[in-house]
Amino acid sequence: MKLKKPNAFSIISFFIIITLVFCKTVSAGNPIGETADSNYILSNELSTTDNKMNISALESTAHTDKTSSSIWKSRKFKTQIKGLSLGDVDGDSRNETVFINRKKIFIYRYSSGRFEKIREIQGKNYDNFISVDVADINNNGKSEIFVTNLSGNDRLRSFVLEWNGTKFKKIVDKANWYYRILNESSHGHNILLGQKRGVNRIFFKGIYELKWNKGKYAPADRQIVPKWMNVYSFNYGDVLNNGQKVIIAFTHDDYVRILDKDGQEEWTSSERYGGSATYLEDFSESDSSKNKRTDDPKAMNRIYLPQRLHIVDLYKDGKKEVVVVRNVDAAGRVFARLRTFKSGHIECLIWDNFGLYQKWKTREISGHISDYVIGDIDNDGQDELVFSVVAKTGSVFGKARSFIVSQGIN
Numbered sequence: 001m002k003l004k005k006p007n008a009f010s011i012i013s014f015f016i017i018i019t020l021v022f023c024k025t026v027s028a029g030n031p032i033g034e035t036a037d038s039n040y041i042l043s044n045e046l047s048t049t050d051n052k053m054n055i056s057a058l059e060s061t062a063h064t065d066k067t068s069s070s071i072w073k074s075r076k077f078k079t080q081i082k083g084l085s086l087g088d089v090d091g092d093s094r095n096e097t098v099f100i101n102r103k104k105i106f107i108y109r110y111s112s113g114r115f116e117k118i119r120e121i122q123g124k125n126y127d128n129f130i131s132v133d134v135a136d137i138n139n140n141g142k143s144e145i146f147v148t149n150l151s152g153n154d155r156l157r158s159f160v161l162e163w164n165g166t167k168f169k170k171i172v173d174k175a176n177w178y179y180r181i182l183n184e185s186s187h188g189h190n191i192l193l194g195q196k197r198g199v200n201r202i203f204f205k206g207i208y209e210l211k212w213n214k215g216k217y218a219p220a221d222r223q224i225v226p227k228w229m230n231v232y233s234f235n236y237g238d239v240l241n242n243g244q245k246v247i248i249a250f251t252h253d254d255y256v257r258i259l260d261k262d263g264q265e266e267w268t269s270s271e272r273y274g275g276s277a278t279y280l281e282d283f284s285e286s287d288s289s290k291n292k293r294t295d296d297p298k299a300m301n302r303i304y305l306p307q308r309l310h311i312v313d314l315y316k317d318g319k320k321e322v323v324v325v326r327n328v329d330a331a332g333r334v335f336a337r338l339r340t341f342k343s344g345h346i347e348c349l350i351w352d353n354f355g356l357y358q359k360w361k362t363r364e365i366s367g368h369i370s371d372y373v374i375g376d377i378d379n380d381g382q383d384e385l386v387f388s389v390v391a392k393t394g395s396v397f398g399k400a401r402s403f404i405v406s407q408g409i410n
C-alpha cells in the first residue's frame, strides 16, 4: 500500500489540531496555574521580612514641625487582628506584642530588628475574642494577658493567661467579666476595670476596678461614671492640664466628651472619632438598648465597642495628650448596623482653652485601625505609637489581611 504524501491542507489541519489541543490543556491547567501563582505571592509576602523605613510619617499642624519619624511595619498576617497590647509577659524585661483575632492569641516579640513568634494559642471553635489587654496586675514581674471572650456569642467566658515558666497558663477561666486596662501613663499604675454581663443585658450595671486579692481579681472600687457608659467607653485623667481629673468618653455615636468631676458635660467634639468593627449583639430590650440611636431600628441589636482613649504625657513635659483613632466609614455611618471602613488614622489631641485640638495625626491608612497602644514595642527604651491595621476584612472573596505598625513619637 502506498502511503499518501501529506499535502499542504493536511499539514495545516495537523497544526490547527495540535494548537487546539495545546490551548485546551493550558486552559484546563489554568486554575492550577493561578493557585500556584497566588501561592507564590502569598509565600512571597510571608517570607518578606519586616521592613524598616524612614519616611515622613506624622502630618503636622502648626503646633509642631515634625517632618520625619521612624515607621516600622510588620509582615501581613492573613487574619483580622481585633486587638493588641504590649507588655513583658514572660518576665525577661523585654516587651512582647500580644494580639488577637477571633479565636487566636498571637504572642510576638520585636527585638534586634526582628518580629519573632513566641507563641500562638488557638482558642475553641465557639470562642469569640473581643478584646485583649496586658498588664502585671498581680505584681509578680510578669504581665498577665486578659482576654475578654464571648463564647457562643451570648456568654462571657473571659480568661487570664500568665507565663508559669513553661507555658501560658489560665490563672482565671470562664469569668463573667468584660476586661479593660487603663494604662499607667495617666494613673501612675495600671488599672484593671471589669464589668459583668447580665442574663438579659449586655452590660450589667456597675463598673469596678478589679484588684488582686487572695489569688483572685476581686471587684473593689466601683467607678462613678454616668449610666450610659460601659467599661470600654471611658478613661480619666488630667486632660485639661489643670491638676483636676476629668472623665473622657465616647458617646454612643462616637463623639468624644469630657465630663467634669460632678459628671457635667465640659466639652463634646464637633466631629466623630473612634469607629470599631467589633460589636456585641443585643437580643433583649434592656436598659442598654434604650440608650442607643433610635433613628435606625436595625441598629437596636448591634452595639459597637468603643475604641481606646489614651491619656498620656507623650513629650514628658507634664502636659497630657489624648491619643485617639479616627476610622472613616465608607457609608458615612448612615447604616449603623453594618460598618465598612475605607481608611483610618490616629490623632494626638491637646486641650487648649476651648477644646481638644489636633497636635498631629498619622497618615491616612487604607482599611481600618482596629486597636492602638503607646509603648516600647522594639525594646529600645523609647515608647512608640503601635497600632493594628486591618487592610482587608475576610469575605467570600478572600482571607483578611492585617499588619502592625510602630511609629516613633519623638
Ligand SMILES: [Ca+2]
Binding pocket: 087, 088, 089, 090, 091, 092, 093, 094, 095, 096
Ligand atoms: Ca518579655
Ligand SMILES: [Ca+2]
Binding pocket: 135, 136, 137, 138, 139, 140, 141, 142, 143, 144, 162
Ligand atoms: Ca503578673
Ligand SMILES: [Ca+2]
Binding pocket: 375, 376, 377, 378, 379, 380, 381, 382, 383, 384
Ligand atoms: Ca521603642
